[in-house]
Amino acid sequence: MDSENYKECQSMQRPPLFEANCFIYWKNQFETYVKFKDIDLWHIIVYGDYKPTIKNKDTGNKQVKDNKINLFVQKYEEFVIFNDETIDWAFARFNTIITSLKALDEFFSSHNHVKKFLGALPTKWRPKVTAIEESKDLSTLPLDELIGNLKVYEVVLEKDSEASKVKKEKYKSLALKAKKVSSDEKESCSGSDEEYATAEVLKKSGQKESKPIKTPMSSETKLTRDEDGDSVDNTKYRGMIGSLFYLTASRPNIMFSVCLCARFQEDHKPSHLEAVKRISRYVKGTTHLELWYPKGTRVETIVYVDSDHAGDYVDHKSTSGVCTFMGCCLTSWFSKKQTALTMFTTKAEYVSPEKASKQALWIKQALVDYDIKLDDIPVFCDNKGAIDLSKNPVLHSRTKHIEIQHHFLRNNVQKGNISIVTVSSEDNIADILTKPLKREPFNLLRLGPGLMEPNT
Structure with a gap:
């Protein structure tokens, strides 16, 4: 045989x-x-x-x-x-x-x-x-x-199993290749992923030797389509935006500026590139800042919301900003342009707490699995009209233009799941996520999310 x-x-x-x-x-x-x-x-x-x-x-x-x-x-x-x-x-x-x-x-x-x-x-x-x-x-x-x-x-x-082995070998080969390229370029990529991303931002924007700046965007900046401007290299611009987006996972202070510049990725001009380079210069001067998460903080959820009515100079839509805290620790944040065009400030401000309430209720329900039951979650808002509308059980003519889905907020206020609390515009931490600010208010609000030097 x-x-x-x-x-x-x-x-x-x-x-x-x-x-x-x-x-x-x-x-x-x-x-x-x-x-x-x-x-x-x-x-x-x-x-x-x-x-x-x-x-x-x-x-x-x-x-x-x-x-x-x-x-x-x-x-x-x-x-x-x-x-x-x-x-x-x-x-x-x-x-x-x-x-x-x-x-x-x-x-x-x-x-x-x-x-x-x-x-x-x-x-x-x-x-x-x-x-x-x-x-x-x-x-x-x-x-x-x-x-x-x-x-x-x-x-x-x-x-x-064979496919997995081939895949591992492929990744190993790519990793060795990337390591060799990095060695050839004599780039110091040691340290954390954030340090590496910061180095990539400065490299792609050509701002390694530039002078740091105090704010990521000037309060007088008005980014438009700039149709008369010359076109810019798509690969370079999008690469810079991608690296900056990675940094927003730990830097809420640049979230609004990066999101605003990202809106022009399809057709960007020199004015947009200069705005991105300014963000890179700000990042270079604030590498010492870190989010502060102290031990022993209480488990209570607090949400700050804000909206910049018609703040976009292209389509005049509003921008919503939300910061969610567990105790004094910032857990999530976002800056997003609203999908619908609002004619009144109240509607723009009313939509933002509605989005924040969904996230707050999700956190509240998730904590139940850990035997932690929260009372009503406070949502801080600086618009009196939006607060009054959330507490008004009657749909009158002034609110007919607001979609029914946004009254999710008012229903949960009536049920006692959340409560809308007034806060002054100067103390509204979410203001940093909706518009460019001057140096003094920007640096003051930057402390709210816990961005500070480690030894402070």
Whole structure:
């Protein structure tokens, strides 16, 4: 017979070749055979000298049979399939136990065989086991059919494993290549991801040697489409925006400026590029600032909201800003242009608390899983008209232009889930997310989210 047709211990129709790599199989077969023929002989092999007790022939035969049954029942109950074991090899071991029990007139039902084999499979087979249990009737499922299904899935696992190895090798190769390029350029990329992103921003914008600036955007900046301006390299501009967006995950003080510049990625001009370079110069001068998260803070949710009515100079839509705190720790923030054009300040200010209330209620519900129950969550807003509208249960003519979906806020105020609280514009932390500010109010509001020097 051609030995290439027999892979290592993987043939279910015929036993594997009597070779060193199949030692475990033949060892188990030899042990099973000797125990089946003469249990006393097995004791002599294992323990050396063994003196069997002289018994009546019939009694001795029955005792030997009972010992054999107990031995194979124990093997049946303790049967486990190993991670690196194929289905063919595992079934060969399992079938040997079943056959030995049948020879001793000890039978288990086919239903028990199916459940036992499924339960013996390793953890990586759990999805397949669950699928079989849900789609098949285990009480009538033949063992041969089960083995066939498992062998098909085994091929899928092998392909996934090979694909995963190829993917890992590919990523490893790319990582080594990136490391080599970085070494060739003599760029110092050590430190945190944020430091690396900051270095990338300064590199792409060409501001490494520039002088730092105190605010990310001038309060007099009015970005428009600038149709008369010359076009700018798309790749460079979008690369700078992408790197700055990464920094907004830990720097709420540049969120508004970056989002505003990102609106012109499709058709940007020199004026937009200069605005991005100014943000880069501000980032260079504020690398020492970090978000402060003190220990032992109380678990209570507070939300600040603000809106800049018709602040966009292109389509005159409003910009919403939301800051959410857990105690004194800033947990989430966003600056986003509203989708609809609002004719009145009240509507623009009313939409922002509505968006904030959804996030606040989600946090409130999530904390219930940790046995933390909050009372009404305060939402701080600086617009009296929006606050009055949230508390007014009557829909009159002045509110007909507001979509019904935004009255979600008023419904939850009436239910006591949230409460709208007045705050002055000077103390509204979310103001930093809706418009460019002058230096003094900007630096003051920057402290609100907890952006400060580590040793302060």
